Amino acid sequence: MFGNLDFDVIRRALPYLFYEGMTFTLTLTGLAALGGLIFGTALALMRLSGLKLLGRIAGVYVDFMRSLPLVLVIFWFYFLVPYIGQWVTGAARPISVGAFASSLITFIMFEAAYFSEIMRAGIQSISRGQPAAASALGLTYAQTMRYVVLPQAFRNMLPVLITQTIVLFQDTSLVYVLSITDFLGAASKVAQRDGRLVEMYLFAAIVYFTISCIASYGVRRLQARIAIIR
Amino acid sequence: MNYNWNWGIFFQPNPMGTGTYLDMLLSGLALTLKTAALAWVIALITGSIVGVMRTLPSKGANWFGFAYVEFFRNMPLLVQLFLWFFVLPEILPRAAGLWLKQLPNAPFWTAAIGVGFFMSARVAVQLQAGISSLPRGQKMAATALGLTTVQGYRYVLLPMAFRIILPPLTSEFLNTIKNTAVAITIGLLELTGQARSMQEFSFQVFEAFTAATILYLLVNAVVVTAMRFLERWVAIPGYITGK
Numbered sequence: 001m002f003g004n005l006d007f008d009v010i011r012r013a014l015p016y017l018f019y020e021g022m023t024f025t026l027t028l029t030g031l032a033a034l035g036g037l038i039f040g041t042a043l044a045l046m047r048l049s050g051l052k053l054l055g056r057i058a059g060v061y062v063d064f065m066r067s068l069p070l071v072l073v074i075f076w077f078y079f080l081v082p083y084i085g086q087w088v089t090g091a092a093r094p095i096s097v098g099a100f101a102s103s104l105i106t107f108i109m110f111e112a113a114y115f116s117e118i119m120r121a122g123i124q125s126i127s128r129g130q131p132a133a134a135s136a137l138g139l140t141y142a143q144t145m146r147y148v149v150l151p152q153a154f155r156n157m158l159p160v161l162i163t164q165t166i167v168l169f170q171d172t173s174l175v176y177v178l179s180i181t182d183f184l185g186a187a188s189k190v191a192q193r194d195g196r197l198v199e200m201y202l203f204a205a206i207v208y209f210t211i212s213c214i215a216s217y218g219v220r221r222l223q224a225r226i227a228i229i230r
Numbered sequence: 231m232n233y234n235w236n237w238g239i240f241f242q243p244n245p246m247g248t249g250t251y252l253d254m255l256l257s258g259l260a261l262t263l264k265t266a267a268l269a270w271v272i273a274l275i276t277g278s279i280v281g282v283m284r285t286l287p288s289k290g291a292n293w294f295g296f297a298y299v300e301f302f303r304n305m306p307l308l309v310q311l312f313l314w315f316f317v318l319p320e321i322l323p324r325a326a327g328l329w330l331k332q333l334p335n336a337p338f339w340t341a342a343i344g345v346g347f348f349m350s351a352r353v354a355v356q357l358q359a360g361i362s363s364l365p366r367g368q369k370m371a372a373t374a375l376g377l378t379t380v381q382g383y384r385y386v387l388l389p390m391a392f393r394i395i396l397p398p399l400t401s402e403f404l405n406t407i408k409n410t411a412v413a414i415t416i417g418l419l420e421l422t423g424q425a426r427s428m429q430e431f432s433f434q435v436f437e438a439f440t441a442a443t444i445l446y447l448l449v450n451a452v453v454v455t456a457m458r459f460l461e462r463w464v465a466i467p468g469y470i471t472g473k
Contacts, residue, residue: 067404067450069411072422072442079435083233170306176415184309197316205309212304 006196010203013190021186022207024100028182029169032107036168037161039108040115045145047116048123058116065113070174077106078178099180103172111168118160122153159223166215170208183207239434240441251428255438258424259445265341265420266407272346273406277353282383284358295354302351307412311344315416341413341420349406356398360391393464400457404450421445 046058065073081102082094089095097105126149134144154161173184181189184204191200240252248254284295302310315336319327333339364387372382392399411422419427425442429435 064447067408068443068446069408069422071411071414072425072439072446075422075426075429076439076443079429079439170304173306173308174412176308184306188312197312198320201309201312201317205305205313208306208309209301209304213300216300216304 005199007199009190009194009196009199013186013200016190017183017186020181021183024181025169025172025183028100028103028107028172028175029165031104032111032172033165033168035104035108036111036115037119039112040117041119041150043112043116044119044123047120062113062116065110066117070110070171071177073110074103074106074174074177077109078102081105099175099178103175103178103180107168107172111164114164115161118157118164119153121160122157123149125156126152156226159219159226162215162219162222166212166219169215170212173208233436235437236434237437239432239437242432244428245431251432251438252441254424254428255421255441255445258419258421258442259449261338261418262407262410262420262422263449265338265345265410265413265418266403268342269346269349269410270403270406272343273349273353273402275350276347277350278357278388280350280354281357281361282388284354285361286379295358299351299354302348303355307345307348307409308415310348311340311412311416314344315340337413337416337418340416341410341418345406345409345413348409349402352402352405353399356395356402357391360395361387363394364390393466396457396461396464400454403457404453407449407453408446 043058043062046054047062049055081097085091085095085097086093130148130152131144134148139147172182175182176185176188179185187200187204191197194200240255241250243249244251244254246254248257280295280298283291284299286292305313319330321327322330330336368386368390369382372386377385410418410420413420414423414426417423421442425438428438432438
């Protein structure tokens with residue numbers, strides 16, 4: 001069954017897999033999580049601002065993104081971003097954006113919808129007395145959010161935010177549909193070049209599995225610590 | 231924007247000779263729904279079994295449930311589909327592998343099974359949460375009435391737990407529909423796949439994706455509405471979501 005597997009093919013591909021592929025995957029995951037968190041927090045604040053129009057806009061955006069498959073959104077942005085770039089820069093033709101920029105924009109826009117729901121729950125978990133106390137102290141709305149509400153919301157939601165980032169890490173593999181060399185893309189390119197699909201896909205599965213497992217174990221530890229503090 | 235809009239494209243014949251471009255998209259929608267339905271059946275059945283195992287008073291069953299969920303949750307769906315599609319036929323005994331490879335509609339079956347098992351881990355987590363959210367007294371009362379473990383689950387715990395987790399199950403069902411789009415990578419021509427090939431044939435990128443987007447939104451709205459009716463229909467008066 002495993003008799004005619006050639007594990008040397010993995011060893012030879014290791015530098016390519018990790019320097020090219022995994023670097024791309026991890027950079028994309030990190031930047032998309034950061035951008036998604038910032039944009040998502042903004043969306044959550046819009047929804048909770050009490051201004052009807054702002055809240056509606058954010059709500060429609062979040063519901064819209066959450067009802068579409070990520071693959072479709074990846075295609076959308078891949079074709080749309082050059083036109084947006086042309087519109088922003090006023091160029092005569094649709095500008096060409098690199099694969100990395102295109103997928104980064106996609107994941108920030110897509111994940112913001114999910115991060116915003118998490119941050120909304122986090123903000124709502126802060127008791128009403130706190131913003132009231134903050135405004136009694138003379139803090140403005142922005143200061144209340146910046147120094148009182150958001151730090152606590154972020155901290156309470158940290159395990160959920162990291163879990164969502166693990167999901168994001170796995171989802172970045174979908175840039176495969178654009179033939180981008182992320183970790184899975186690299187594995188798949190070697191697999192097809194050398195005709196070694198079994199070895200390469202098994203190896204990719206093990207790597208994803210190990211990283212996600214370690215990360216979710218960390219989340220469980222973190223959750224236990226936060227639970228004691230509260 | 232120097233893009234040539236052409237909304238009439240939907241009523242022009244597609245190069246496959248299967249009617250118009252609109253027919254192409256609709257056949258994709260049908261395949262999306264068919265795949266999602268089969269995947270959901272798999273997810274619901276295996277997910278329920280594993281979810282129950284995680285709450286049983288047996289260490290072995292707990293451990294199996296934990297390992298099962300971790301296994302299917304910690305790999306990207308795309309990688310899992312590749313394992314089912316490319317790797318499984320190779321590591322099976324020769325005859326079985328050959329039979330798998332020659333299966334008609336292989337992408338469809340692979341997608342349904344792959345998405346189904348992927349989602350089953352999520353269903354299991356939800357069901358476990360639902361069962362453990364019930365007051366401990368319910369299980370004790372069932373035992374006191376002389377119900378066996380199986381009867382206790384069948385008549386007391388599960389009917390309540392499934393009602394509690396109906397809202398999260400709705401979003402898991404929606405996720406199942408969305409996740410079938412990943413099967414585009416193993417050549418399943420579901421809705422996203424058809425929109426993509428329409429774009430390749432006609433060069434009308436934005437029309438194709440707009441149509442697919444609208445269809446996904448419609449499916450979403452129908453499922454959400456239907457589930458709201460179901461929730462109201464199964465609600466127990468005076469309890470949780472009851473009237």
